[in-house]
Amino acid sequence: MLIQAQAQALALKAKLFRGFSDPSRLAILDVLRDKQLTVTEIVTLTRLSQSNASNHLGCLRDCGLVRKEQQGRYVRYRLSDPRIATMLSLSEEVLADVAKGVYQCTRYECTEKRATDS
Amino acid sequence: MLIQAQAQALALKAKLFRGFSDPSRLAILDVLRDKQLTVTEIVTLTRLSQSNASNHLGCLRDCGLVRKEQQGRYVRYRLSDPRIATMLSLSEEVLADVAKGVYQCTRYECTEKRATDS
DNA sequence: CAATCATATCAGCAGATAATGATATGTTAA
């Protein structure tokens, strides 16, 4: 469908964005925005189940958004790059302006609620 | 799991990012980066099927990333905000630095290929 | 070593998503 090199680059970028594209993962990124936290702290703050949080942390890690660091029996997570936080802020700015459109979207083929235009 | 207002905000933000989180949609956003295009032009440039492109355009529209404008019998699409392009650029910068980690990630529970740490 | 705490992984399920081919809608022009 797309030439190979391009497709590879797009898949990579899509993967990065997929890290951001789930409310649970955004909740995790949010609490990691300005500080490092252990898994237990993250679980407490986000109220995700331990297993769920661990899965999402694995995903975020694999997507390159966070890094882990073993500290004694704790594992401490932090954003892997300050620009991750920038992207979050930028998305909030954009949302503030285009939110109305986003409210309509419930799923991929947002047929039922799709706005009539624009 | 999260309090209602927070959950709403996170879901909204997740939806915005979900617009970016698919290679076909990124291909579309890419060709719209600096110009407005009709659906046919988009289909030609991205080599997506017409129906697939239309679905993705609907999704992008509902996520607030693009806007459509009817022009005669054509529909012209453009990015809904210049900061959308900024987010794309920013993601490319981040990727350039953390790409190695992302290469490992094939899906949510990227078990098979998960790097041993970091 | 045994107990405990912290984290990761597994199996399985329900629902979401992306693709396709076919069809429908809408717009313009002959």
Added chain:
DNA sequence: TTAACATATCATTATCTGCTGATATGATTG
């Protein structure tokens, strides 16, 4: 109005994703 073109929608299918509960691994302390 009919034909032709542009775009959207539908139905279907295969796959992916996120969640849960249970279990496993790993680290630390007594």
